[in-house]
Amino acid sequence: MADDDKFERALKLLEADEVEPALSIFHELAVSANDKDSKVSYTLGELTALVRLGSTAEARQLLQNSSALFKGTDEAEARAELIAIQINSVEDKWDAVLLGLERLLRRYAEILQDPQLRDVYEEAQLRRGMRLAYLEQFREALPVLEEALDFYPPLLSAEFYFELGRCYLEADDVSNAKEALTKAMSLGLDDARAASAAWNLAVLLMRQGDNEQALETLRCAEKHANSAGVSKQNIHKALAICLHKMGMIDQAQHYAREGKCKL
DSSP: OOHHHHHHHHHHHHHTTOHHHHHHHHHHHHHHOOSHHHHHHHHHHHHHHHHHTTOHHHHHHHHHHTHHHHTTOHHHHHHHHHHHHHHHHHTTOHHHHHHHHHHHHHHTTTGGGSGGGHHHHHHHHHHHHHHHHHTTOHHHHHHHHHHHTTSOGGGOOHHHHHHHHHHHHHTTOHHHHHHHHHHHHHHOOOHHHHHHHHHHHHHHHHHTTOHHHHHHHHHHHHHHHHHHTOOOHHHHHHHHHHHHHTTOHHHHHHHHHHTTOOO
């Protein structure tokens, strides 16, 4: 099989999440490559596969050993910087992640507008918006995440819509907040985020007078909070208020005691 065909096969394996066989092919191609451009492509593929497997120490070593290979080619350098950011993300080195993203987007601002590097721009910008939202820098995060709505669809995860919903909540954009949080829950959040999303949705529903739907959503929030082992105090406060509005006084008093609040 020709090298080009092997490379295409490795890319398809990577896309199908068959990472180990893809890694094997990328490595074989990188070792035997005779020209620089091919070796760059194969090495970047190998690095991507290593990161996907969580083999960050090996990826760091290969990235360091390949620095001379990437030097002098803007596209290769930009892709290598993004891989370094991915490694830091896997290793939870979040301060370095945000700094790296801002440096990447600033340093390569012009070439990142090239269609050939659109995937690098989209991933870097999306990661930046997500990180800013996580840090509750909602005003700065919102336009970035709104831009990301037009990005490659598989990048837009449940966590993306969760953070987008939080940004809309901070901006008091009720309609878009409801839409984003509902989308996040439909895509499948972890229990802690699902509890938070459901609680926020319920609060919005109560503001709109839809107490029956709010009650159902709060029951969902309570269930996820139980599974996640997180505090239910705010959920119980909201349940007390919601039940009181619906005239279910005894149940409302029970949750008021649980939530340590007065009606």
